Amino acid sequence: MREVAVISTGLTAFGAFPERSIRDLGAEAGRECLDACDAPPEAVDGFYLGCFAGPAFTGQNHLAPWVAAAIGLNGVPATRFEAACASSGAAFAHAWAAVAGGLQDLALVVGVEQMTTQTTARTTEILASAGEVDSEVAAGANFPALFALIARRHMHELGTTREHLAAVAVKNHANGALNPKAHLRKPITLEKALAGRPVCDPLTLYDCSLISDGAAALLLAPVEQAARWTDRPVRVLGVGQASDRLALADKADITTFPAVRRAAQKAYAMAGVGPRDIDFAEVHDCFTIAELIALEDLGFFQRGQAGPASLAGKTALTGELPINPSGGLKSKGHPVGATGAAQIVEVVRQLRGACGQRQLEEASIGLTQNLGGSGASAVVGVFGK
């Protein structure tokens, strides 16, 4: 197995761009990624597109060759990967496998979603199809409802409070305000977060991530060939992907995501590190409660301790374990198919010291955690210089 490096990245602004297209957004990120390391499109061996629900949002299916041609790739294998909100995490994991296994030397990953083409009601309905339609959707449960159940149970069993949840939102808004690519660049106070308009009790507006358009790109190569393209390769130290049952009702415990635990275990084992070796992480805060559970499932905090730690500032940009320096899904935005790749873009750029105002002081090993649905898909990556 070859060691793999991320040798280049690309990222569009995240925001509301209903007049653009998946092709346009994906091609912008893909071309930026190739141009940044002077890689000609003809050198790319394979194209990995992460996109959750492009056909439902835009009417266009068969997206991978469409975006590949717009980037100028010439006839390479082009496939769309779908694992709900972990779609580009899955695309990355399979691209990594092709390079690690010696089958490809230059693999281009693009994650993209365009969500503002539809009404909020229709968007919520499209997103709900990542849950079990026959049981959950039929019972009226969309994602705010599912994560509200999860939050309520976490509060009941583990003592998490509304303040703990709000602290995640405040921190991510503060970080996102320093990110020029973020959808929302607006710091908020704890009071404001607590007084947010109710969405699904106990979650308010400030506990929910954004409906965004955007794309992110990554170029992977074997470490031994990285110097040909860049003097700042970032090593992929570990990768883990795992799955679980779709419906919350089929899970033994909804306050933890076994797929995240499994994926993390694999990624840590491959990297030869543990939670204490991680300097910072980008985690999947589709809802504030999801960030707290991620921090516990990844082994950063004991169960029930992620909330108090967040309220105490331990996960802030200047805390002992900065989480979501990009602003996370809450403030940077959550174009679902782009999110997994965008998390890796942030980690790579932090490791390269290229994050401007939000640059972390200590950034040697970073982690990404990408979640699909209410925990049925998960991808974890560990990255180092």
Place this chain on the structure above:
Amino acid sequence: MREVAVISTGLTAFGAFPERSIRDLGAEAGRECLDACDAPPEAVDGFYLGCFAGPAFTGQNHLAPWVAAAIGLNGVPATRFEAACASSGAAFAHAWAAVAGGLQDLALVVGVEQMTTQTTARTTEILASAGEVDSEVAAGANFPALFALIARRHMHELGTTREHLAAVAVKNHANGALNPKAHLRKPITLEKALAGRPVCDPLTLYDCSLISDGAAALLLAPVEQAARWTDRPVRVLGVGQASDRLALADKADITTFPAVRRAAQKAYAMAGVGPRDIDFAEVHDCFTIAELIALEDLGFFQRGQAGPASLAGKTALTGELPINPSGGLKSKGHPVGATGAAQIVEVVRQLRGACGQRQLEEASIGLTQNLGGSGASAVVGVFGK
């Protein structure tokens, strides 16, 4: 790179099963595949689901973990692969890469589609989204229309006739009549095929494949470990995947599919064989013209010669190069996400001598060709004993 074998297969009946579900169909094929070689679900390392438009046909997205859990897989990486009608060809290619690259020892591929849940008009609309929506669909071009353009041009430039097209339908109906899993088991005459109800001139009803439900499964392992599971492994000699522009208007020549030529070139080179070494093939006859173009792009016949060869019986079950012994998409049926995997199931079963009435006498090396859209995706595989 490790040599890879298909060690087991699974296949549901193809037909109209609107009361079933993607999970139900996919799990039936997946479980049959594991049971046939006594592989416990816990031994599987990765799950590769090919499905084109499950969310549009059924409302359920995030399909891979849903089907994986129903098969009894326990938390393995589970991803859906989409490349239009080549979705399970793409899933197979990525599963092959994971095993060949040494990353996984047992990879389960399932291809599935359920299409009869919708009206024919809505189904045609869903399928049309594999073409370029902004240009082709906006101009009213669905797939029968696109392939009618292709057929007309092939007739104009290369002398193909209505009889040549009809001969493909007659042959595939004859083969399908011998396949207990086929959707349509009804031999037709050349006269009947020629007198078919017009769909989009020059294509009649008998030039078009079927709208079907069904699933197919494949289990892959390194050749060196195959004996643990089966005494009849089938070797994957070569695999090629390629892409092209989405819209016909962006192609230089619509009578040939460069993605198929590229994919075949890769697969032949890896296998160390050429078109003359292939004993039989399953090709993507979504329309009769697509089978003729496939036979030319794969190098079996010179351009313009596939039609006369088909009319002369060369591609019949008893001909010199049997094509689509299963009955093909025309008669076996075309649940689009299942098709690529189902083609491989047929080739594996022919190589194992397990095809009953339609068993070929000479079956040492078989080929599969899976097409997405009007040629923007293609996967070719070469298999041997």
